[in-house]
Amino acid sequence: MTIDILWILFIVSNFFLLGSSRLHTYIRVISLQGFLLSVLPWFSEGPVSGHIVAMSLINGSTKGILFPWLLSQAIRRAEVRREIEPFIGYGSSLFIGLLGLLTSFWIGNRLIPPTATSVFTAAMALFTLFVGLFLIMSRRKAITQALGYLVMENGISILGMALLQHDPVVVELGILLDAFAAIFVMGIIMFHINQEFDHMDTDRLNQLKD
């Protein structure tokens, strides 16, 4: 039953993301989610292998420490503190988040749990995924979108961690590759956006349209 505490933390952190405007809060929450993720494999049944230990260490160090640090560096360089004028207000965001939670549970409950760990794995993964996507589509700043992407990654990782025992290494490699790509390539591009437009709003990035 201890795993349910983990889930509640995930849900709360997700709603925190939806309701907050400070970029530093985002980063702290994402860091928290990274640590939560690293704990997740310990709850699965079966023996604790060296493989699991290694994975949880890698996860904790990258998602809990490395990425947040890189992002806070980027924020400092770009001199932005908070997300202003999101497309969807914070109150509405929370409400939509609630709807997303319900939908996730609706879909997740239809899927037979892949492992005996918890019945909520799929639902939680979907919900976190949804929150990440929602951040991308409702916020204005390029950096918030990158943050949203990381949240999404976390959601995916929930599923991945639950399946770690069945999973070949390649899938785990996938998560890391994905995250690296996101941080590095997006970081480069954000740097260019910053240089080109002197700020990181994506408002100017709508020239290409029909």
Next chain:
Amino acid sequence: MILLWTSLVLMIFSGGLSLFRRHPSSPRWSVAGLVTACLIGIVPAVHSLWTGASSETRLPWNIPGGACHLGIDPLTAFFLIPIFLLSSLAAVYGLEYLQGKQPVSWFFYGLLVAAMVVTVSARNGILFLMGWEIMTLSSFFLVTAEHEKREARQAGWTYLVAAHIGTAFLLVLFLLLSRSSGSMDFDSFKGLSPSETAPAWLLFVCAVIGFGTKAGFMPLHIWLPEAHPAAPSHVSAVMSGVMIKTGIYGLLRFLFYLGAPSPWWGWTFIGIGLTSGVIGVLFALAQHDLKRLLAYHSVENIGIIALGMGVGFLGLSGGSTPLAVLGFGGAVLHVLNHALFKGLLFLGAGAVLHSTHTKDIDHLGGLLKKMPWTGISFLVGAVAISGLPPFNGFISEFMIYLGCFKGLSPVHPSTGPLIAAMTGLALIGGLAAACFSKAFGIVFLGEPRSAHAAGAHEVGMPMKFPMMFLAGGCLLIGIFPTLALRAIKHPLAQLIPNLAVTLNDDLSMAERALSMISWSAGALIGLILLFALGYRLFWRGRRGGSAPTWDCGYAFPSARMQYTASSFAQPLTDLFSPLLRSEQIGSPGKDLFPKDSHLVTETPDVFWKEFYRPVLHRIQNLLARGRILQHGRLQLYVFYIVITLIAVFLLEMRNP
């Protein structure tokens, strides 16, 4: 068959010759090759038509469902002969007409002729469609040969789009036909019972729309009055004379795969025929561009062919063999006749254009004196297309009329459509005569209305000869219609196989009538010659001198005071103005002492103006609203992804 293949290869080769040799004499070689190819190709066609024999060859072709399967049977041969004949004549004509300009157009010309040949002799669906589309493309390039002109581009576009949409229906038709057997070979379509593939009405509709677009059935004709005037005249002649007939060919060949015809097929065709015929000729009347006028007459003549087919289908569905024989006979014969006189008329119009550099009828006049040979050829064409004896147009219309009369019987359901067909044909005939008395009268008679016309000169032999040849053909069929009857006998027997027993009886009835017409035509010509001789002997010497035309006492008559084409047609166009919707720019002089005034009337196609253009605009505006989708914001795009994801999940995970 080997001759046909040789002809095809030679045709494409000699057309391609013009691509590589940029020498002034290279068109000459191309044309020589083309004419030789046509002459070679015509041999097996004539043989098949005369003996009723058919042959085919099949070569492997590595396209799924496709096979290089060509064949000649009487029906094919009947369409091949005008193709070869008119194409070779028009090629000779084009040699002088183009004067070495646009050498590349010879490549497309060769391709066009070859594609037409492939289309009518293909025995495999894929090959047919390939020929069909190459035919469209090559003629598209010919239409836009002078693409620096706006009209040519517009015409080309309209043509291309219309042809493309028509082809889409053909694709459906072929695929539905091949559904039961899975093979695209025509042989496998035979003996198909429609219920096992698709409802017959669907196939029928697809065929009529698909082939009708090419043929120029009335609401689908819009490309035709644009494309024909834009093309070089020898190409117009080929397009109008034989290319649009491939649509008729398609109908004749494929409708018979659909099982027993229903009466409503006949009614549909008669309806199409009346619409195309009457409205076509009315629009022709309202035009003052000579080639556009001729193009509308193609619509009209296609209408006449459709009337004949309608009569034929009524006969088939009602079990009345004479009706079927006369109807289809008339229709098939009109295909040949139209090729002759419309080819002739387009060549004539081309000669006028070549010599005067204008095709506006209102700027011409008095050309008969300057261009006697062109003039008399054009006159022959004009009389023939009006369906007047003793020329060929009369023969085919006569057969359709006779079919209508023959089919009349009280309380029979097909009497109504037959009467409609007959009356419509009469109206078409009257209006066509009106239109061509205008076309010939204003262009060739009277005084020149402009400097263009005054400076006209007769064209050279390469242009004169094809026209005279075709005029001779018109007269030949007009005087010896029984010859033509012999030519359509085998195609008819092939079309209506279950009637083969009674075919001879029915044909001999027509033959009796036609031989009497033959005598009458001979007598008529004799009588006219007699009168002419009398005039020559007795009165010609008694000229009391010559004078100006009676001018009602007006002091300074000028050539510009002559009746123009527009004023000539005005009573009729006024009468039908609700249909024609002519547009007027400027106004005629008013008051007792009118000042300078200027009046232009235009009669654009009413279907294009009132239907296609608004509909296209409507669609475009509607779709333009959807373009907000691509709004430029990344957030929105991600939103699409989320919505799609949720939608597919809700859609597919409903019932676990």
Next chain:
Amino acid sequence: MIPALLLIPTLAALLAFVLPSVRGRRVTLVSSALAHLVITGLCWIRRPVPALSGWLSLDPAGLLFLSIASLLFTTAAIYTVGSLRDESPERIPSSREDDFFFSPESENVFIGCLLLFLAAMTAVTLCQHFGLLWVAVEATTLASAPLIYFHRSPRSLEATWKYLMICSVGIALALVGNYCLTAALAIDGGADVSMTVSELMRQGTSFNKLWLKASFLFFLVGYGTKMGLAPLHTWLPDAHSEAPSAVSSLLSGALLNCAFLSLYRIHQVCDAAGLGLFTQDLFRLFGILSMGVATLFLLSQSDYKRMLAYSSVEHMGILSLGMGLGPLGLFGALWHSLNHSLSKSFLFLTAGNLLTFYKTKSTRQIRGILKKFPITGILWMAGFFAITGTPPFGTFFSEFTILKAILEQGRIGLTFLYLGFLALAFIGMSRIFLNMSQGEPDETVPSANARKEPWIRVLPPLILAGLSLLLGFYLPEGLMRVLQEASRYIPG
């Protein structure tokens, strides 16, 4: 041979990154492309032995797409050399919006990434393992992003940002798909099964259906984003229009196919697991939707590169539709992917030439190409006929085959939608293409010297156009067999 296929472009890329000489880099590019093409050609003669315990092997579909990618890359490489040479380095890149010159200092990054892109695409065609496949697809995104950003203009920056962001979201969803696939296996204890296509297909119906369905849905949305199925296509017109034309030609002709191949793989697995009808429904839905949405934008498009991009969306719709129609449809779809790639890439290369000649992407400013640049004009016209499925180009026959598949299933409504969208697209594109090609050249629009069409920029599209035309007349026996094996279509 498989290692060679992967290693040649990778090593060449490393070489290009470090090589200081301009000429050396270009020679590396072309020669490695040719080498790759030769080895691909050898694969037709003898299929290579699988590597990495079957994770990498070349099945018929892979062979088809590998050949397309390799061929297009070779032509694009030659073309790139020409365009790099034409855009002389001493010209100063201005900050104008329509600045299309390459900046010289990034040329080594460009060539390096181009080669890496080839390596990634090769990997996609070779991967039989879903995890590895996913990595390879991700790698194509990463390798191609710098290529799109090559012009360093705000517009290309925007395009790259959108491309990266949307494709990353898509690829993340595909990763979820991978997990769901694992879950589908794990539930019934089939944990030891390797996630290669053949192994999974051997599992047959022993999957957990619901997880497999979920997996497919995630794959569909994920790889569908990469493939450009509407409404997930939004990055495509931006990226394709802003990238250098040789890159556009590769993106459209080869990369979209890679995504299609990924979907094809998961479709194979679902089909073997008895979910064939379910996947087919969705493929048809997305197919026709893509065709419809693309038509919206084709009708009066004012940027010819965007028009080509939307046309790609339309054709991806056709491919998806074909995949949703059983073996015959799949046969048509695979065939069509070949035809489309050839025609679209030569169109993009020609568009690149037009851009160089006229310095504008506006369809309204270019007139009379046929008169001014005859070869380019002919290519442009030929491209129009090829892309709209007009005989005698190969596209006609493949579109026809798909229509046949639709009608064999008796879907009359779908028939009318399919033909209707094709016709509307034809109407829209014909207006644009014809107006650009025909007529008198507009002398008020500045353009390059007339009659100056360097062969190195005209030859590659000419070759592709010739092949595209050839496929309309003749489908080689070997190719036919590959198509049939890949689609399991046995002609009756």
Next chain:
Amino acid sequence: MNPSSLLCLLAAWTLSPLLLGIINRTKAVFAGRRGSPLLQPYHDLLKLFRKDLVISRTTTWVFVAGPLAGCAILGMSTFLIPFGGSPSILRFSGDMILFAYLLGLARFMTVLAALDTGSSFEGMGASREVQFSALAEPTLFLALAGLTLSTGELSLSGLFSANSTLHRGGMAVPLALIAVALFILFLAENARIPVDDPNTHLELTMIHEVMVLDHSGPLLGLIQYGAALKLWVLGAILWNTLWPFSTGHNGADAGIALVGMMGLAVGVGVVESVMARLRLLRVPALLTGAGALALISLIFIARL
């Protein structure tokens, strides 16, 4: 060949100008004048044939060919007309079609000859002529269809032969309608009041006469003779419809037919005397009305 047919042909050739004389005489009587002699048209023709020709410089051979061919064609059409119970010399299925188109050809030639002068008056006449004839043509065919429908015969001679079923009982009403339609056609085709006024001399109002303004001498004579022939052949068809009976005796039938033709001429004279010419714009309505009558009769017959 039937000798009586030959006689009828000769009658057509010789007696047709007489009809013109009768019409003029009737009109004179109605106007209270004495009028010209009945044979005056013959004198006119002879005079014209003896005259010299004056030809416009604008014209070509078409100008001469028009009257020549026109007259020859109308002469040809007389071969197709049965008269007074005797069949025509040329008869075959569908000869009525040839007949209708021969009239069309003659008109075509006349119109061309008119246009050849380049005069706007003659152009105007030609324009009106083609308009009215285009409208008259369907009416003629509707009438012919009605006759065919009621008899099942396909040739003019068959339609009006002694054993034709045209005089079957119960056909009276539709036949009368057809006859009225044919009478209107008869007036219109022969340029008679109320469609055209053969005696007017105001160019702007004329149709047929204005087309031949420039023809003179023998050519004008040919035109007038042709007009007389046309009057005869169309009259013969009208009379045959009005009197579909046979006494069984050739001579008697021919006599009755001759008297009938004279009667028709008198009838035309009466109509011309008591009616005014219609406005040109109303003529299409008249012709369409005739077509409607024929159509109504067709509906009757088809149902019977």
